[in-house]
Amino acid sequence: MKLIDSHIHLDFEAFNIDREKLIAEADSAGIKRFVIPATTRESWLRIYQLSEQYPSLSVAYGIHPYFIQKHTLEDCEALDNWIRSHPCVAIGEIGLDYFLKEIDPQQQMNLFTTQLNIAKKHNLPVILHARKAIDEVTHQLKLAGITRGIVHSFNGSYVQAERLIEMGFKLGFGGALTYPRATRLQALVKQLPLESICLETDAPDQAASRFAGRRNEPLALIEVLETVASLRETPAEIIAQQTTENAYSVFNFC
Ligand SMILES: [Zn+2]
Structure with missing residues (x-):
């Protein structure tokens, strides 16, 4: 079995004490690749260094909407240069995150659309955060002409999912799915085409039920896999194989 964690913040300080052990542990469980999205400009160098140190880490660079107040359009220019x-x-x-009211929506939009244009220019896929903003994110993707990426931790409706899938996007599902109370999300995962699903942990955040109340860890991906398999009444090996293929179709792994 070969799994890919399509969204994990392995660069976060929470993993400084045992990163190496966790990567080895995950590898033994079949998790062979990790996609590490950046959150701030400050994090890019650190993420780059980690990718040099651990060959199973693939990286993405960008500026997360949570941290938009610390950044300006000049940082987007720096992004354009950095990825060269x-x-x-x-x-x-x-x-876009419209759940957090204190983050200026106009500033979010400026940095989001500028980064979409950078992705377009370099022909790169995008890793998307869309909280209370799926329709707006979808609209901006259309305007920018982007056709490849993952909407991470997807939590929208079936209709919203369908629209994104038609445009070429995959949807990421993680720990939230593993709680019995997540009935709406579970119904969605049961219904979607398997070709549209990617697995993720978002560790150290969004703990799967086995890590509830604690730091989420790479091994949570196995619980996410097993949850998807049991919801769809499909062997875990088949889910693993298809979701790995899905991640390969999105990212430029080398
Ligand atoms: Zn994230």
């Missing part, structure tokens, strides 16, 4: 000398598999994590 630091190969990556995508632009991310970028997007």
Whole structure:
């Protein structure tokens, strides 16, 4: 079995004490590749260094909407330059978060659309964060002419999912799915074409039920896989194989 964690923040400080052990542990469980999306400009160098150190890490560079207040359009220019000398598999994590009221929506939009244009220019896929903003994100993807990427931690409706899939996007599902109360999300995962699903942990955030209340870890991906398999009444090996293929179809892994 060969699995890909399509969204994990392995660069976060929470993993400084045991990153190496966790990567080895995940590898033994079949998790062979990790996609690390950046969150701030400050994180790019660190992520680059980690990718040099661990060959199973693939990286994306970008500015996350949470941290938009610390950034300006000048940082987007820096992104455009950075990716010329630091190969990556995508632009991310970028997007819109209308749940957090204190983050200026106009500033979010400026940095999001500028980063979409950078992705387009470099022919790179995007890793998207869309909270209370799926329709707006979808609209901007259309305007920018982007046709490849993952909407991470997808939590929208079937109709919203269908629209994104038609445009060429995959949807990422993680720990949230593993809780019995997540009935709406589980119904969605049951219904979607398997070709549109990618697995992720978003560790150290969004703990799967086995890590509830604690730091989420790479091994949570196995619980996500097993949840998808049981919801769809399909062997885990088949889910693993198809979701790995899906991730390969999105990212420029080398
Ligand atoms: Zn994330």
